[in-house]
Amino acid sequence: MSRSPRASRHRSREAALQVLYALDLSHREASDLAGAGAEAFERAAENFELPEGARAFAKELIEGVMAHRAQLDEVVAGHARNWRLERMAAVDRNVLRLAVFEILYSTTPTPVVIDEAVELARRFGGEKSPAFVNGILDAVAHAVRPEGV
Incomplete structure (x- = not known):
């Protein structure tokens, strides 16, 4: 069963929030998205079972906020x-x-x-x-x- 675009975007925001929270608490910078941030992103994407399009939106949010x-x-x-x-x-x-x-x-x-x-x-x-x-x-x-x- 496919999720609605709104539900996917909501889950993308949840995943993005978790990554931003983790980066904030660890005092990491945007450039670290390739390191610990990437690991946090993959864990969040798996936890929220994000399809590829939703992963792209979550990553866009994370990178935009950090930039x-x-x-x-x-x-x-x-x-x-x-x-x-x-x-x-x-x-x-x-x-x-x-x-x-x-x-x-x-x-x-x-x-x-x-x-x-x-x-x-x-x-x-x-x-x-x-x-x-x-x-x-x-x-x-x-x-x-x-x-x-």
């Missing part, structure tokens, strides 16, 4: 009132990076990006993560994609 991480962190920090990036839970920080990357660099509709991020926060974050992520992404979306909100 633009400084800018993404600046955007997140600029909209996270009273929260320094390093004080945020690692899951929340990486969900936000992933979603802000999609808001800035993809054509995925803003409500879809935010809904997906909130779902990731609900699944992998703490009790308050969904509301925290939603609030910051809503502010980001209004600032950079007001027509899509």
